[in-house]
Amino acid sequence: MGVHAEVVPLDWASEFFAMRCARLVFSAKAGPLTLPALRRFDVVEAKIGADRPGTAAALEALGFRDVEGAVDFVLPVPGKTGSDHVPAGAADIPRLREIVPGVFRTSRFRPPWYTEAQRDDFYRQWLENAVHGSYDDECLLVREDGDIAGYVTVRRTGEDSARVGLLAAAPGWTGRGIGGRLVAAAQHWCAARGVRRLTIVTQPGNLAAIRCYQAHGGVVSAKARWMYR
Numbered sequence: 261m262g263v264h265a266e267v268v269p270l271d272w273a274s275e276f277f278a279m280r281c282a283r284l285v286f287s288a289k290a291g292p293l294t295l296p297a298l299r300r301f302d303v304v305e306a307k308i309g310a311d312r313p314g315t316a317a318a319l320e321a322l323g324f325r326d327v328e329g330a331v332d333f334v335l336p337v338p339g340k341t342g343s344d345h346v347p348a349g350a351a352d353i354p355r356l357r358e359i360v361p362g363v364f365r366t367s368r369f370r371p372p373w374y375t376e377a378q379r380d381d382f383y384r385q386w387l388e389n390a391v392h393g394s395y396d397d398e399c400l401l402v403r404e405d406g407d408i409a410g411y412v413t414v415r416r417t418g419e420d421s422a423r424v425g426l427l428a429a430a431p432g433w434t435g436r437g438i439g440g441r442l443v444a445a446a447q448h449w450c451a452a453r454g455v456r457r458l459t460i461v462t463q464p465g466n467l468a469a470i471r472c473y474q475a476h477g478g479v480v481s482a483k484a485r486w487m488y489r
């Protein structure tokens with residue numbers, strides 16, 4: 261089976277990781293995927309819906325390998341919500357950068373394609389950008405004892421939709437209900453803007469995240485796998 265997809269360069273990632281990164285965008289209108297088109301890049305990533313095993317097999321024949329799964333959730337946005345979060349400001353960036361290393365271990369940004377140091381730098385940058393309203397719109401914090409106990413970044417993706425970028429309890433704060441408070445913060449952010457559809461993605465092995473999202477009304481909307489070449 262031939263794969264019809266465009267190989268789209270990822271400019272931000274290419275500059276950040278100092279590698280030529282690209283993503284496959286599947287389309288019946290695109291020409292068949294060829295090895296010369298793929299060989300122009302150091303890493304080509306593809307997200308393949310769980311309902312498309314034939315595509316995954318065809319990509320494997322082109323040298324793609326499984327990296328990680330993805331589970332997409334839709335979270336409810338109640339009309340009236342309460343939340344105890346505060347928006348992050350520039351003064352929070354040094355502490356946020358300090359507490360990121362090792363947190364996103366199930367990320368698809370992983371060896372052998374990305375080093376653990378690159379992964380941690382990537383999420384540090386993601387958080388810092390969100391505080392400045394770049395890529396994600398905002399970073400919201402839950403504070404305890406004068407310190408950051410958790411953070412969640414949010415991005416409006418449409419008139420009625422938003423997506424969580426990163427969500428984590430700070431080291432030492434996992435398993436203490438911070439995850440739920442962060443979900444509530446994202447829901448509150450949406451409700452305040454009239455956004456009714458909130459999505460979040462995690463990995464199938466991230467049981468703490470999955471239980472946390474399900475406990476707050478999250479419903480699985482799609483499952484996929486990431487493959488890289």
Ligand SMILES: CC(=O)SCCNC(=O)CCNC(=O)[C@H](O)C(C)(C)COP(=O)(O)OP(=O)(O)OC[C@H]1O[C@@H](n2cnc3c(N)ncnc32)[C@H](O)[C@@H]1OP(=O)(O)O
Nearest residue numbers: 426427428429434435436437438439440462467468469471
């Ligand atoms: C969009 C994204 O960023 S996806 C990535 C999510 N973030 C991360 O993986 C970062 C590291 N992990 C964390 O920061 C946290 O563990 C979170 C955010 C996933 C969950 O928040 P927490 O405050 O730790 O979880 P909380 O105390 O609310 O518990 C949530 C549920 O997970 C369960 N749980 C907690 N840790 C684990 C674990 N290691 N394995 C399985 N279940 C777990 C809890 O028992 C609870 O389930 P229950 O309600 O059925 O009892």
Ligand SMILES: Cc1cn([C@H]2C[C@H](O)[C@@H](COP(=O)(O)OP(=O)(O)O[C@H]3O[C@H](C)[C@H](N)[C@H](O)[C@H]3O)O2)c(=O)[nH]c1=O
Nearest residue numbers: 270272273364367385386389394395424425426461462
């Ligand atoms: C900060 C920033 C990032 N980008 C680019 C770089 C990448 O190409 C994408 C981010 O990847 P994305 O597909 O959005 O992330 P995933 O959904 O696959 O991965 C998730 O897993 C994490 C653990 C976490 N749950 C989070 O949801 C994702 O990382 O964006 C950019 O162009 N500009 C930027 O500023």
